[in-house]
Amino acid sequence: MNKPFSDPGTIHPMSAESVNFKNGMIVTADDLGAAMMYPVALMQTVNRAVFGCGVVCGFELRPDPELCGRKGPCDPCAKDGTEGNRQAYPNFVVEIGRGAALDCAGLPIEICKPVRFDIAPESCGCDSQGGTVCILARRVSASEAPRGNCCDTGAVPQCSRQRDHVEIRAFTPDKLPHQVCMRAPDRPKDDGCGDGQTSDDAYPAPSVPATPSAPTAARGRETREEVIVTGSRRPSLCDCLKTCGDCDCCGEGWVLLGCVTLCEGGILVDSFDGDRAYRMRRWIKPIACACDNEKTPEKTTVEQAQTLAKDARLIEAMKVADPQILTKLDQIVTTKSQRAMFRAMDVRNLEHFEVLIETRAPMLKEAFGLSDTSDRLDEYLAKAREMKAKDTL
Numbered sequence: 001m002n003k004p005f006s007d008p009g010t011i012h013p014m015s016a017e018s019v020n021f022k023n024g025m026i027v028t029a030d031d032l033g034a035a036m037m038y039p040v041a042l043m044q045t046v047n048r049a050v051f052g053c054g055v056v057c058g059f060e061l062r063p064d065p066e067l068c069g070r071k072g073p074c075d076p077c078a079k080d081g082t083e084g085n086r087q088a089y090p091n092f093v094v095e096i097g098r099g100a101a102l103d104c105a106g107l108p109i110e111i112c113k114p115v116r117f118d119i120a121p122e123s124c125g126c127d128s129q130g131g132t133v134c135i136l137a138r139r140v141s142a143s144e145a146p147r148g149n150c151c152d153t154g155a156v157p158q159c160s161r162q163r164d165h166v167e168i169r170a171f172t173p174d175k176l177p178h179q180v181c182m183r184a185p186d187r188p189k190d191d192g193c194g195d196g197q198t199s200d201d202a203y204p205a206p207s208v209p210a211t212p213s214a215p216t217a218a219r220g221r222e223t224r225e226e227v228i229v230t231g232s233r234r235p236s237l238c239d240c241l242k243t244c245g246d247c248d249c250c251g252e253g254w255v256l257l258g259c260v261t262l263c264e265g266g267i268l269v270d271s272f273d274g275d276r277a278y279r280m281r282r283w284i285k286p287i288a289c290a291c292d293n294e295k296t297p298e299k300t301t302v303e304q305a306q307t308l309a310k311d312a313r314l315i316e317a318m319k320v321a322d323p324q325i326l327t328k329l330d331q332i333v334t335t336k337s338q339r340a341m342f343r344a345m346d347v348r349n350l351e352h353f354e355v356l357i358e359t360r361a362p363m364l365k366e367a368f369g370l371s372d373t374s375d376r377l378d379e380y381l382a383k384a385r386e387m388k389a390k391d392t393l
Contacts, residue, residue: 016041047106049244053181053255054282058099061135061258061277063089063267064116074263075340086367088266092120094135096168096257101137102284103253104181109139109166119170121262131346133170134259134280136180138252140165173259174318179251183282240289256281263344279307310359314352322349329353332383334376341367350388357381 018038019031063069067089074086094117101109119133141164171177258278260271271277282288322328325347332353333339341364347353357364357377364377 015045044106047102048104050285051102051106052245052285052288053102053104053106054284054288055255055257056100056102056284056287058097059101059111059137059257060097060099061260061272062095062097063269063272064091064093065095066093066116067091071269072265074265074268075344086263087269088263089269090266092262092266093118094260094267096135099257101255101257103139103255104179104251105253107139107253109137109255111137111166115168117168117170119260119262119267132173132259132261134173134176135168135170135257136177136254137166137168137257138254140167168257172318173315177252177254180254180256181251181282182256182280183288237289237293240292241286243285280311310355313355314359317352317355318348320349325349325353328384328387332380332387338368338376350384350391353384354381354388357384 016038017034019035021027021031021035070090071087072090074088096111096115096117098111098113100111103109117135119135176182258281260277261268283291326343328350329339329342329347333342342353342356345356347356357380361377368376
């Protein structure tokens with residue numbers, strides 16, 4: 001008779017828990033709730049392993065349809081030939097198309113019809129009229145959502161049927177909730193916390209050949225850009241689909257739908273160009289793995305690394321607001337219209353000012369419309385570095 005190699009074996013608990021009903025037992029609401037949640041917990045286990053978290057389909061971000069395509073200048077007070085030529089949709093409303101997503105717990109988020117959503121600075125808590133705003137959604141249980149008078153049986157509504165809801169909110173990139181499901185630059189994972197959905201490591205893209213000329217990381221630590229360019233952790237499509245995330249989810253279940261850029265006059269028109277609004281959106285694992293595999297590995301991954309590195313620098317530079325930054329900008333930037341442009345970009349400190357010039361130089365040249373813009377930007381950059389060096393003394 002054949003025996004197992006290891007006898008006795010080891011037994012480990014799974015995440016799902018059922019109820020062992022017996023005749024005559026007193027059944028409580030907790031027992032019934034646990035019994036109903038058991039098949040849901042099994043579904044969540046499969047969803048987390050097969051799909052991960054992210055957008056399944058839809059959630060297209062569009063300008064307010066009530067504008068009928070009407071556009072205006074970014075700065076209504078600017079003169080022709082300045083940054084006022086940048087076009088904006090003249091309000092702060094985004095239409096979110098219908099769609100479906102999975103949160104980090106493996107539960108669905110669904111919007112069945114388009115929603116008009118106001119992202120005005122006073123609505124989303126932004127500090128100024130300019131800058132990036134990210135739109136997030138999460139599932140809200142029926143007990144947390146407003147119940148309303150669903151069964152008018154008297155003074156107190158008695159509801160035997162409840163629906164879960166979807167909460168949509170806007171955040172600035174430096175104030176995102178904990179453990180957002182998004183495709184973003186690496187951030188340190190909290191010890192013992194969830195699946196680290198702020199990292200792309202859960203859905204590695206196809207492998208690419210090593211690039212000897214790629215930027216090198218500091219000794220002892222490999223940067224995300226180096227990982228993407230050299231392909232040191234970029235397995236094949238098959239390996240990508242077989243990768244599991246962790247079992248736990250300790251965030252609030254937010255899924256990022258997209259980000260747009262605001263200015264004084266409204267939402268910048270180019271926020272909706274191509275896939276710009278969805279650069280940091282995470283798709284479910286089958287879509288992310290398959291779509292990354294279809295791209296040309298060497299060209300796409302290098303460009304992706306550069307984009308992610310720029311985004312990481314911008315987010316890091318925006319974390320601290322300097323109360324004296326407007327005074328410092330007046331000393332650095334020579335023309336009134338260009339100062340207005342940087343204010344519209346919500347410059348928060350000198351480091352942020354440097355990063356904007358280094359990473360957004362083509363856009364600034366076009367916006368300023370000056371032949372000597374390159375020399376002017378170099379001059380501003382030198383002044384900012386000199387002023388920052390004095391601040392550190």
